[in-house]
Amino acid sequence: MSRFPLLRSLSSRRGxxxxxxxxxxxxxxxxxxxxxxGLGAAQAQWSRAEAALRQADxxxxxxxxxxxxxxxxxxxQRAHQALGVQDAAMAQRLAEQAExxxxxxxxxxxxxxxxxxxxxxxxxxxxxxxxxxxxxxQP
Numbered sequence: 001m002s003r004f005p006l007l008r009s010l011s012s013r014r015g016x017x018x019x020x021x022x023x024x025x026x027x028x029x030x031x032x033x034x035x036x037x038g039l040g041a042a043q044a045q046w047s048r049a050e051a052a053l054r055q056a057d058x059x060x061x062x063x064x065x066x067x068x069x070x071x072x073x074x075x076x077q078r079a080h081q082a083l084g085v086q087d088a089a090m091a092q093r094l095a096e097q098a099e100x101x102x103x104x105x106x107x108x109x110x111x112x113x114x115x116x117x118x119x120x121x122x123x124x125x126x127x128x129x130x131x132x133x134x135x136x137x138q139p
Contacts, residue, residue, distance in 0.1 A: 038088035038089065038092075039083070039086060039088045039091075041088070041092060042079075042082075042083060042088040042089075042091040042092040042095065043083060043091075045079075045091075045092045045095040045096055045099070046076070046079050046080065046083060046091060046092075046095040048095070048099055049072075049075075049076050049079065049095040049096070049098040049099035049102065050076060052072075052098075052099045052102040052103060053069075053072050053073065053076055053098065053099075053102045055102070055106070056069060056072065056102040056103070056105050056106045057069065058109075060109055060113065061105050061106055061109040063109075064108065064109035064112040064113060065104075065105040065106075065108040065109040065112070068101055068102075068104050068105035068108050069101075069102070069105040071101045071105075072098045072099075072101035072102040072104075072105055073098075075094045075095075075097045075098035075101060076094070076095065076098040078094045079091045079092075079094035079095040079098060082094060
């Protein structure tokens with residue numbers, strides 16, 4: 001004798017063509033669990049994007065790559081809104097883009113800084129070469 005007669009009776013009942021009508025009770029639970037796991041992944045991605053944006057949000061990056069940093073902020077805000085309406089796919093996609101935009105902002109600011117340093121080094125080299133030549137011309 002089974003301890004769970006209701007469960008045994010549900011598992012043995014079949015409707016027409018062999019389908020089990022009680023399965024319609026299981027589908028909503030399965031879909032809600034799937035939605036929760038999707039939101040969890042989107043929230044994790046949002047957290048990574050927020051961390052990347054915090055890392056990139058420095059005065060040098062703000063000065064040298066304001067457009068890229070602004071795009072990252074905007075996409076992170078839109079991802080937060082998508083999480084609010086439980087659109088996990090859109091939230092995750094926007095959070096990924098925000099993370100990449102923050103990384104692009106950092107890379108762009110670093111490139112600008114390196115070009116500025118290269119320009120300063122060339123100017124210094126030219127001024128030293130010019131000073132050496134003018135000193136060599138005098139007896």
